Amino acid sequence: MPTIDEQLDILMSGTEYGDPQIKEAMRQELRERLIESERTGRPLRVYCGYDPRTADLHLGHTITMRKLRQFQDLGHDVTFLIGTFTSLIGDPSDKDKVRTQLTREQVEENARTYAEQAFKILDRERTRIRHNDEWLSTLDFADIIRLASNFTVQQFLVRENFKKRLDAGEPIYLHELFYGLMQGYDAVAQEADVQVGGQDQLFNILIAGRKLQEAMGQRPQVAIIMGESLPGTDGEIKMSKSLGNHIPIMAEPWDMYGKIMSIPDKALLIYHKLILGWSPNQLQQLEEGLKTNRLHPNQEKMRLAREIVTIFHGAEAAQAAQKRWDEVFRSHGGLPEDMPEAYLETDERVLDILRRLSMVASGGEAKRLMEQNGIRLNEQPVTDPSAVVRLDMLPAVLQVGKRKFVRLKTR
Numbered sequence: 001m002p003t004i005d006e007q008l009d010i011l012m013s014g015t016e017y018g019d020p021q022i023k024e025a026m027r028q029e030l031r032e033r034l035i036e037s038e039r040t041g042r043p044l045r046v047y048c049g050y051d052p053r054t055a056d057l058h059l060g061h062t063i064t065m066r067k068l069r070q071f072q073d074l075g076h077d078v079t080f081l082i083g084t085f086t087s088l089i090g091d092p093s094d095k096d097k098v099r100t101q102l103t104r105e106q107v108e109e110n111a112r113t114y115a116e117q118a119f120k121i122l123d124r125e126r127t128r129i130r131h132n133d134e135w136l137s138t139l140d141f142a143d144i145i146r147l148a149s150n151f152t153v154q155q156f157l158v159r160e161n162f163k164k165r166l167d168a169g170e171p172i173y174l175h176e177l178f179y180g181l182m183q184g185y186d187a188v189a190q191e192a193d194v195q196v197g198g199q200d201q202l203f204n205i206l207i208a209g210r211k212l213q214e215a216m217g218q219r220p221q222v223a224i225i226m227g228e229s230l231p232g233t234d235g236e237i238k239m240s241k242s243l244g245n246h247i248p249i250m251a252e253p254w255d256m257y258g259k260i261m262s263i264p265d266k267a268l269l270i271y272h273k274l275i276l277g278w279s280p281n282q283l284q285q286l287e288e289g290l291k292t293n294r295l296h297p298n299q300e301k302m303r304l305a306r307e308i309v310t311i312f313h314g315a316e317a318a319q320a321a322q323k324r325w326d327e328v329f330r331s332h333g334g335l336p337e338d339m340p341e342a343y344l345e346t347d348e349r350v351l352d353i354l355r356r357l358s359m360v361a362s363g364g365e366a367k368r369l370m371e372q373n374g375i376r377l378n379e380q381p382v383t384d385p386s387a388v389v390r391l392d393m394l395p396a397v398l399q400v401g402k403r404k405f406v407r408l409k410t411r
Contacts, residue, residue, distance in 0.1 A: 002074070004034050010070055014063075014274075016227025017202070030222045033193055043077040048196040049132065049186060050118075051083035052110035053102065053241075056248035057117045059308070060230040060239035063274050065121040067196045067224060072126050079128040079190065080118045082111050085136035086182050089175055113250070120249055120312050135189040136182055147181055150215045151208070156180065159203055184208030188216050196224045230274050235264035253313040257321035258403035260305035265290070265297040268304065275308055328402070339405040344394060350377065350387045353408070359400045374401050 002010065008031055017023045037044050048064045050057065065080075072078045087107050102110075115129045139147075156162060156177050165172055180203060187195055187209035195205045202225055210220035229238040232245025239246045247259045263271065269287055272278040278286070289295030302322065309318040342357055351366050353359075354375070360366040366375065366385075373381040376399040377389065389396060389408060396408045 004031060004038070007034055007074055010074070011067075011224065014067070014226055014228070015224055016199070017206075017223075017225055022206070026222055026224070030194070030224075033222060037076070043075055044071065044193040045077050045079070045190060046071045046194040046196065047079035047081050047130075047186075047190060047192055049081040049083045049086070049183065050114060051087035052107055052114055053087050055110045055113065056241060056246070056250060057114065058239055058241065058246040058248050059275060060232075060246065062121055062249065063226050063228075063230060064196050064198060065118065066277065067226060069121055069123070071194070071196075072123055076194075077128065078122065078126065079130055080115065080122060081186060081190075082114050082129065082131045083183075083186075084108065084111055084131040085133040086179060086186075087111075089179050089182070117249055130190070132182075132186050132189075136185065139185075144178075144181075147185060147212065148178075150211055151181065153177070155207065180204045180208040181212075184212040187221050188212050188218060191218060192221045193219075194222045194224055196226070198226050198229060201225070228270065228274060231263075231267055231270065233259055233262050235267040249312055253309050253317040253321040254324045255403050256312065257305045257309050257318070257325055260308055261301055261325065262402075263301070265301070268297065268300055271304060271308075275311075276304070339397070339407050341407045341409055343409055343411050344389065344391060345411070347388050347390045350375065350382050350389060350398070351385055353389060353398065354400065357406055359398075359404050359406065369400065375399070 008027060011030060012023075012027055015023065015026070017026065033044055036042075046068065048068055050061060068078050068080070084107055087110075088102055088104065111131070118127065118129070157166060157172075162172055162176075164170075183201075183204040186192075187205075192209070192213075195209055197205045202223075205221070205225065206223040210223070213220045231237060232239040232243060233247065234245045237243060237245060241248075247256060251259065260271075268290070269283055272286060273283055286295065286300065290297060290300070302325075305325075306318045306322055309321050313321075342353070344353075351363050354366050355363060360369065363385075369375050370381075370383050370385060373383070375382045377387075377393075378396050379399070389398070391410055394408055394410050398406050398408055
């Protein structure tokens with residue numbers, strides 16, 4: 001077992017609080033907890049929450065999941081908390097406008113596979129899965145008033161996203177203020193020692209969670225705030241499904257490989273740092289190799305794609321994904337040999353085929369792709385939303401973007 005100082009170095013690595021004094025305070029509080037844990041034999045209660053606003057966790061979520069895994073590997077009690085109640089509101093922390101409210105049915109459907117996705121990083125046997133509707137749904141109005149009395153409106157309105165909306169005359173709805181309150185109560189309900197989160201959770205964890213725990217007679221949790229966010233496939237903006245720049249961790253191996261290959265060269269270093277966990281020395285060598293042309297960006301990106309696909313799908317799937325990539329982008333034929341097949345029973349609109357085979361999320365997405373020449377039938381762009389694939393045209397290859405193919409056939 002590493003020493004206390006070695007554990008601290010591991011657990012505090014990658015954290016950032018925007019204030020060195022806060023960081024040092026959290027380090028000292030964590031040291032005290034680790035010493036007590038070693039003396040008493042009681043593992044620390046550690047958790048991170050994930051709101052199922054969508055059905056997919058993506059590579060950006062794995063940054064906090066890997067921090068949970070570090071606690072887990074040091075013997076602590078880790079909870080993967082699914083925000084089945086908080087997601088009904090949606091976290092306003094990094095949003096410049098009000099979120100659409102989901103229904104309970106939408107949330108439950110989105111959350112259905114979250115645990116299985118989490119086990120791509122976390123140890124299945126040592127992970128506690130909980131849902132925060134266990135305790136939040138049981139609170140009555142009097143409970144909410146008592147909890148809310150611990151905060152002022154000013155504490156919420158000075159937050160950057162709310163301040164921007166206030167200055168711009170954009171509405172801030174009362175229910176949005178409840179999100180921090182609800183997440184703070186998550187810490188109380190679990191009697192948490194440590195909560196892990198990203199920069200957008202700084203207020204919810206460091207202020208709301210700790211303040212409510214103190215008010216309820218508990219020792220305030222240690223905030224582990226991860227410093228950097230993973231940029232999306234655009235290489236610029238934080239990875240987000242709502243922006244369409246995300247890489248789902250349950251994406252098919254070929255699709256994941258292709259999305260990683262699409263990231264700009266400038267994002268190579270941060271992907272190696274945050275997803276592969278490379279050391280500063282390794283990152284320096286990669287940076288120098290790219291600057292001096294000793295390393296080729298495309299080759300390094302291919303290696304990165306192989307390693308990431310291996311993490312989530314295994315070495316065999318990574319090899320198959322690279323083979324398919326080579327077939328499409330490096331061979332003369334331009335089409336993968338192992339594309340899936342689908343059967344048509346009658347003439348069918350291209351839009352309907354794409355939705356039926358889940359090659360697009362919606363008809364709207366298909367129409368946007370058509371406008372961008374992103375949908376092809378036998379390598380010819382399909383730009384008419386009413387276009388039909390007739391049985392006498394089969395077999396035919398339908399393609400979406402650069403990475404999705406299907407061979408259409410008759411029985």
